[in-house]
Structures are given as structure tokens and as C-alpha cells.
Amino acid sequence: MKTGYVELGRAQQERWQTAYEQNPSLHGAEPSAAARWTAELFGAAGIDDVLELGAGQGRDALYLARQGFSVHATDFSEAALHQLRLDAQRDGLDDRVTAALHDVRDPLPPADATVGAVYANVLLNMAFSRAELRSLVNEIRRVLRPGGLFVYTVWSTEDRGYGKCSAIGDGLYAKDGFVGRFFDLDLVHELADRWELRGADGYTEDPHALWRVTQAKPHPVS
Template sequence: MKEGQSIEKEALNKQGQHWENTFTKKTNMFGVEPSIPAQKAAKLFKKEGKKKILELGGGQGRDTIFFAQNGFEVYVLDYCESGVEAINKKAEEMGLSELINASCHDVRDSLPFADEVFDCCYSHMLYCMALTTSELEFLSDEVKRVLKPGGFNVYTARNTNDSDYGTGIHRGEDMYEVGGFIVHFFSKEKVEHLAKGFKIVDIDEFDEGSLPRKLFQVTLKKK
């Protein structure tokens, strides 16, 4: 292994603690309103009669709460303990605990669920975290494993048209560290590469935030 590669991996592994520290300091870092991607996904899931959602990288729960308020059963994973605690606290305060099951998990490891148990999977900017392409391939296979046939995987990721792409510290592949956060920027080719075993239903490009960030919302259906 080259020296640069080991330094890069060390930087990637430190992101968990960086997010933990950030969530502890900012209890509603992304606000409390549901994201536009979650609202769009919920419409699709309702239209298709889907009920049981796996949410990956739930953060502090703004989309998790929204899904539960709309009658979905949500199993949410995040690798920050403070995020999971925030979700469970909000679920209890809002009387949604029966619909929300939140736990701590690193998506670089196998998902802690049996095969074909979820109707759909949803994640907002989890795929563009500090995950290598090989780790994303593994995650995509795991999502496919836990989805029922015909299940949907909807995810968002910052893309290579984003103004931050190519800036900051290069951490390998299409990953750049900007303001302490490592982002893996997606091209359409990467989306297609990770869609093995799925039908690509839609790749929608949209803006979010004041910068603004440029993202893809990818909708996949398990074959």
C-alpha cells in the first residue's frame, strides 16, 4: 500500500468522530423540516403501496419523523450515537416510538437485517459521505439484499457539478475534504455503476441549501 493511501484511509475513518462532535454541538444541524427528497420519496412510496422503510444515515431525524408522521414504519440507522439518541427522543416526545426503530450502525459493515424485509430504502446524502467506491458497491449489494423484489432504493448524493467538487483536500477517487467534511462527489457514471441488480427509474438533479449544493436524487427499483 502506498503511503498516501494509508493517510487517506485514516482521514476517512476520522469522519465518524467529526460528525459526532458536530451533532453534539448542533442539535438540529439540518433544521426540523423534512427535506425535499424525503417528500418526493414519500409520494412515490405511498403511490406504490410501500409501508416499511429502511433509512440510512438518518442524522438527527428530520426525515425519519416525517416518514413516521405519514404512517410509514421506519427502521433508521446512523453511525453517530448522538444522532440516534436525538431521533429516539423526538420519536418519544411526538408519540411516534411505535413507528420508529433507531439504532447505531456503520454502513461499511453488513446491514443488521435478514434478506428481503424492507419495501424501500431511503438515504439523504449518506452515499456521498467518506465512503470509497468499493464500500459503496458493498452497501449497494446489502441494500439490494434487504429489499423485497420490486422494492425501491432512493438516495441523494452531491454530484460533480457542485461548486465544491475539486476543491479542498483531495482524499482519493472523487472525494474532497471541504470545511472538515469529506464528500464523495457522484457522476452519472458512478450512479450507473452502483445500480447493478436494480432498474434505474430516475436520476433527478436538484439544488439544496444556500450555497447551493448540487445533488442527484436517484430512484432505483430492485429487479
């Protein structure tokens, strides 16, 4: 399986691209429950800039921008980002939302310690190896300012799809051409190594059971 990850990633990118080309509102226009919760958290923490990874067509990026955040949204589907830019323009939010093509298996573009917060809704449970996940969270920690927050959501092993999709090895499952992983708390804790884990909360958003995880980049010890 490990040697197949490059091909798997490429196939998934095509799969997502096609899905977004076929549907200009694949995940709907309403923000996710996680985005609403995250806007409150980031606002209370005095954060004003958010890097969103796996932003799709931007339902959450646009919501966060409407709440006053400056959002840089990335995804590996150009079709999704095209829709995001159109919607941002339509809503007069293009001064607060930028969008760029980026595959999160590559290093993140921002310089060290320059980002206030990172947000990723239902991205980390996509077709990544555990090594790719560890390297992604290390990259996120690198770009965050000390004290900066990372909120992500992932499908949990409580999801009713867990065990029902076809297992393709290395903890990954496939359904309708999409590949993903279901997270247990051990994996959440593994990815919080060298972070301050602020919370791992289970919730449901039809039809999925998910974890919403909040972690902070620790301040350097003086």
C-alpha cells in the same frame, strides 16, 4: 488512500459525533425535499416499511413516520440517534420510528428480502471508497424484497463546491474536516448494476446541487 479508509472512517465518525453533540438541530427540523418526494413515491407503491441509512438526527425519519410509514433509522453517530429518539418521543412517534447505531461499511442487519424500501439522504457521497459503495448497494439489494425501492441523494459534480474543496485522493474532497465525493452520472449507473434504474434527477437544495436516484430490486426471472 485505500489503506487509509479505516482511519478515515473513524475520523469521520468522530467528526460527525462532535458536530451532532454541539448542535441538536444540525440539519434543521424541516424534512428534506427528497423526503417529501420519496414519501409520495413509497406511498403510491404501497410500501409501509422504510429502512433509512445515515438518518442523522431524524428530520426525514420523523417526517416519513408522520406520513404513516414504519421507519427504522440508522446512523453511525450515537449523538444523532439520541436526538432522533428524543424527538420521536416528544412527537408521539416512537411506536413508528426505531433507531439503531450502524456503520454502513458493515453488513446491513436485516435478513434477505425483508425490507420494503431503503432511503438514504446525502449519505452515499460521504467518505466511502468506490468498493465500499458497491458493497453497500449490494447489501441494500440483498435486504430489499423483490420490487423493493431504494431512493438516495448525493452531491453532484454540478455542485459549486466541486473542485473547490481540497482533493485528498481517490475522488474524495475535504472541507472543514468533513470528507465527501461528488457523483457524476457514470457513478450513478455503476451503482445501478443489477438494479432497475428508475430515475436519476438533478435538483438543488441550498447550497448543493444533487442527484436523486431511484432504483428497484428486480423480481427474479422465472
